[in-house]
Amino acid sequence: MVLLTALVCTTALLEAHEWAGTARPAGVLVGGVMAWRKAPFLVVVLGAAGSTALLRLLGVP
Amino acid sequence: MCSIWRTLQRGTLRDIALVCLAVGVIGLSYGAVAVAGGLPLWVPVLLGLLVAAASSEFLFVGVIAAGGSPIAAVLAGLLVNARHLPFGLALPDVLGHGRRRILGTHLMNDETVVFALAQPDLPRKRAAYWLCGLGILACWPVGALLGGLAGTVIEDTDALGLDAMFPAVILALVLPALRDGETRSAALAGSALALATAPFLPVGLPVLLGLSGLVLAVGRKRETEVIR
Incomplete structure (x- = not known):
């Protein structure tokens, strides 16, 4: 669990050695909030991808 | 095999199917990236089948495409997935015995481990692990093949937000365990x-270092026990 949580943080926030932009962490955060509120798994994952895509569409890196 | 279907709940089956599908889509981009990097089509497909570890393969293809030596690419690929060592120690019973164990170990990846850990008992852990593992083993190389064939049709999977999918999947699956205070602080x-060391260390090591969070938490627990 500890390893996997660390994995979530690094993959959500970083790309190689650099900051991965704002859109990805924001999307993962949306998914995290949904999951915390016990939304179905499908909704969580699509919500995360969807909000990241939406943010990128709006020009957020 | 039919016992797998009976053991798992429908919700879990749907979740596993979704993850396999997502892996297939990432496989598409992986195949496309590899072919765009100048590798022949059979390389990503064969790697997908034999290595079956997405991050290692992406890194391998990336290092090769950037002109690095194959040995450096293999070492980087091994390092990035060194976390599978403690994963294996956490799930010995799920993997099976004898020859089955070899295949079981091959199926190990972040998704299968997290699905197994999320199940309440051993039969269900085993069923989730094997179903998810076999599904991914099928979807990943097929995705890579289609992606390689399609070349650069999906030019930028980032535009679809697919890169946020992977952390979200793992997060959704570890969250129930994080409701426990001790686990959460660790x-x-x-x-x-892991985040603090990530800018300085090679990819893969920071996550492993994250394990020491466990040591900190256990140490603190001992202290409180002594005080009591």
Whole structure:
């Protein structure tokens, strides 16, 4: 669990050695909030991808 | 095999199917990236089948495409997935015995481990692990093949937000365990350490270092016990 949580943080926030932009962490955060509120798994994952895509569409890196 | 279907709940089956599908889509981009990097089509497909570890393969293809030596590419690929060592120690019973164990170990990846850990008992852990593993083993190389054939049709999977999918999947699956205070503080300490060291260390090591969050938490627990 500890390893996997660390994995979530690094993959959500970083790309190689650099900051991965704002859109990805924001999307993962949306998914995290949904999951915390016990939304179905499908909704969580699509919500995360969807909000990241939406943010990128709006020009957020 | 039919016992797998009976053992798992429908919700879990749907979740596993979704993850396999997502892996297939990432496989598409992986195949496309590899072919665009100048590798022949059979390389990503064969790697997908034999290595079956997405991050290692992406890194391998990336290092080769950037002109690095194959040995450096293999070492980087091994390092990035060194976390599978403690994963294996956490799930010995799920993997099976004898020859089955070899295949079981091959199926190990972040998704299968997390699905197995999320199940309440051993038969269900085993069923989830094997179903998810076999599904991914099928979807990943097929995705890579289609992606390679399609070349650069999906030019930028980032535009679809697919890169946010992977952390979200793992997060959704570890969250129930994080409702427990002790686990949460260990996980947060480990994550903070991994993030702090990530800019300086080779990819893969920071996550492993995160394990020491566990040591911190256990140490603190002992202290409180002594005080009591």
